Amino acid sequence: MDQSQIDLLRVRQIAPQSHFIDGRWQAPREVLEVTSPIDGKSLTTIGRADHDEVDQAVAAARKSFDDGRWSRMPPAARKKIMHRIADLIEAHALELAVLGVRDNGTEIGMAIKAEPGSAAGTFRFYAEAIDKVYGEVAPTADNVLGLIQKEPIGVVGAIIPWNFPLMIGAWKLAPAIAAGNSIVLKPAEVASLSWLRLTELCAEAGLPDGVLNVVTGKGTVAGEAMGLHKDIDVLVFTGSGFVGRKLLEYSARSNLKRVYLELGGKSPNVIFDDAKDIEAAAIGSVNGIFRNSGQVCVAGSRILVQRSIKDQFLEAFVRHAEALNVGDPLNLTNDVGAVTSSTQLAQNLGHVDKAKNEGATLLTGGDQINQASGGNYMAPTVFSDVSSTMSLAQEEVFGPVAAVMDFEDEAQAVAIANDSDYGLAAGVWTADLSRAHRMVRSIRSGVVHVNCYGGPDVTVPLTGFKQSGNGSDKSMYALDKYTDLKTAWIQL
Ligand code: NAD
Numbered sequence: 435m436d437q438s439q440i441d442l443l444r445v446r447q448i449a450p451q452s453h454f455i456d457g458r459w460q461a462p463r464e465v466l467e468v469t470s471p472i473d474g475k476s477l478t479t480i481g482r483a484d485h486d487e488v489d490q491a492v493a494a495a496r497k498s499f500d501d502g503r504w505s506r507m508p509p510a511a512r513k514k515i516m517h518r519i520a521d522l523i524e525a526h527a528l529e530l531a532v533l534g535v536r537d538n539g540t541e542i543g544m545a546i547k548a549e550p551g552s553a554a555g556t557f558r559f560y561a562e563a564i565d566k567v568y569g570e571v572a573p574t575a576d577n578v579l580g581l582i583q584k585e586p587i588g589v590v591g592a593i594i595p596w597n598f599p600l601m602i603g604a605w606k607l608a609p610a611i612a613a614g615n616s617i618v619l620k621p622a623e624v625a626s627l628s629w630l631r632l633t634e635l636c637a638e639a640g641l642p643d644g645v646l647n648v649v650t651g652k653g654t655v656a657g658e659a660m661g662l663h664k665d666i667d668v669l670v671f672t673g674s675g676f677v678g679r680k681l682l683e684y685s686a687r688s689n690l691k692r693v694y695l696e697l698g699g700k701s702p703n704v705i706f707d708d709a710k711d712i713e714a715a716a717i718g719s720v721n722g723i724f725r726n727s728g729q730v731c732v733a734g735s736r737i738l739v740q741r742s743i744k745d746q747f748l749e750a751f752v753r754h755a756e757a758l759n760v761g762d763p764l765n766l767t768n769d770v771g772a773v774t775s776s777t778q779l780a781q782n783l784g785h786v787d788k789a790k791n792e793g794a795t796l797l798t799g800g801d802q803i804n805q806a807s808g809g810n811y812m813a814p815t816v817f818s819d820v821s822s823t824m825s826l827a828q829e830e831v832f833g834p835v836a837a838v839m840d841f842e843d844e845a846q847a848v849a850i851a852n853d854s855d856y857g858l859a860a861g862v863w864t865a866d867l868s869r870a871h872r873m874v875r876s877i878r879s880g881v882v883h884v885n886c887y888g889g890p891d892v893t894v895p896l897t898g899f900k901q902s903g904n905g906s907d908k909s910m911y912a913l914d915k916y917t918d919l920k921t922a923w924i925q926l
Contacts, residue, residue, distance in 0.1 A: 451630050454630070454647060456490075456498075456647065457637060462483065463481075463482075466623055468480055471774050473809045474776075478627070480623070480626045480651070481650045487656070489659075491647035496588070496589050498616045503642045509564045513561045520554040520557040520558045522638060523557065526635060530632065533628045534549050537625050538597070539810065540771050542766065552891075561612065569582055577925065584920070585920045587668050589617070589618065589668075590616070593669070593670075595622050599621050599622065605896075609916050610670070612913070616645045618648075619647070620657055653677060664689045666689075668915065668916070669693045671695050671696065672696040672697075672731075673697070674697065675901055678695040696907055697858075698832065699830060699857075701735060701860055703738065703863075704847050704860070705719065705739045706862070706866070709885075710865040712746055716751045717754055719734060719751060719836075727760075727771065728832065728834035731858060734859070734887050735830070736837050736839060739838060748838065755816055760804070773812050773833060774810070778832065778833065788825050788826070792825060795818045796817055801813050818838040822850055852878050855901045856901055857879040857901075858902035861884075863884075881894075895907070895911040
């Protein structure tokens with residue numbers, strides 16, 4: 435990847451976008467303007483799907499599922515198509531990454547790995563899983579045969595957020611189609627472009643018509659129509675708790691569709707005074723909160739530091755935060771890109787004001803920067819003297835804002851770490867192996883990173899505890915969301 439290749443791709447014209455229904459691009463009835471967070475300029479338009487367009491997408495998915503064109507295709511043939519999708523993603527990796535960055539502002543160095551890189555890996559993982567999931571024979575009496583097998587559920591609805599559309603979309607689409615389902619997917623209105631390009635690649639790879647349908651537009655219209663649709667069997671979602679609650683209501687008001695939610699976090703990152711290298715802990719913690727402008731669900735946004743090393747750690751943490759280059763996400767020399775939308779930026783600044791009013795100490799940042807660019811940029815922001823009763827310790831900012839809290843001993847660290855409605859991720863920095871294991875056991879979250887922050891690949895599940903969600907993305911466990919258990923009881 436070099437700057438000249440990126441610069442060629444960043445100026446490409448982007449045609450007005452359509453919905454993808456039953457294997458064809460369908461011009462939308464209404465459109466939404468897409469502006470780039472890099473400079474605030476208009477990029478193109480996407481469709482603003484209405485109830486009728488969602489109906490058409492669901493009908494196409496249903497037809498393709500019921501006639502077995504995919505659900506009953508031999509596993510080896512489905513596997514080949516999924517590998518071809520991965521091949522095409524890899525062949526178009528930089529194009530996909532740059533398109534996505536123009537839409538959502540993630541720094542390109544991170545986007546290339548986290549978006550096409552992890553999406554391709556996810557398709558390969560589930561392509562290989564297709565012909566490795568066996569049924570079971572129950573331990574019955576001799577005159578009976580009890581068979582237990584997994585079946586696809588039918589039509590999956592997937593609603594995804596804007597922070598990593600390709601990665602998170604692949605976490606839904608790949609296991610859903612590996613299990614034989616058809617799907618209707620709605621990307622976020624501020625990050626649909628790279629997903630639409632990936633959809634084109636899926637068709638080119640030979641995914642049959644109607645198996646993947648994509649509608650774009652407003653969550654409150656298209657997303658609601660999916661949530662209430664009686665012919666969607668399971669709804670998988672990544673996004674905020676606010677919308678997650680609505681989806682549970684839609685399910686209750688419609689067909690009791692299963693709803694799986696991957697929601698937000700306020701993840702504790704705990705630094706003990708016996709950490710092997712305080713400087714390394716500071717660098718890891720800076721990356722754990724500020725990459726992608728803090729728009730990472732597992733971001734370590736609560737930094738818990740043992741009091742005996744507070745000053746030493748804070749000096750290093752603030753120094754490394756201030757050393758980050760924030761700016762044009764398509765410039766390879768920048769470490770951090772743009773905040774995805776002006777709405778999100780305004781919300782971040784609102785959280786800063788609230789933290790100041792509640793008595794937290796602002797050590798660095800707190801402002802919008804690079805305003806002349808016309809884009810949405812925010813300085814990495816660090817507050818210390820944060821207590822668990824403050825909103826900054828409890829509410830997810832989803833921006834580049836770290837809340838530093840201090841503790842005396844391990845018991846207090848655990849108590850503060852668990853004092854949250856969320857339970858998505860955590861970090862622990864210590865050289866004491868026993869302490870590391872005790873912390874892994876004690877912290878109520880889906881993942882605990884030890885002496886690092888971030889990085890788990892598709893082989894391990896991502897699971898939310900408490901109000902961070904239910905069910906898992908990634909790994910073989912994700913297949914449970916997309917399969918029903920069928921039994922046969924056969925008298926011999
Ligand atoms: P969001 O909840 O605002 O939007 C997510 C999706 O829901 C979008 O596609 C949106 O159009 C749609 N939506 C909005 N209103 C809807 C409605 N009434 N009915 C149906 N759909 C609706 O979230 P966001 O701002 O795009 O993403 C940020 C959130 O996602 C953060 O809370 C973050 O922590 C979370 N997240 C979680 C994970 C995870 O794996 N747990 C990963 C990434 C992001």
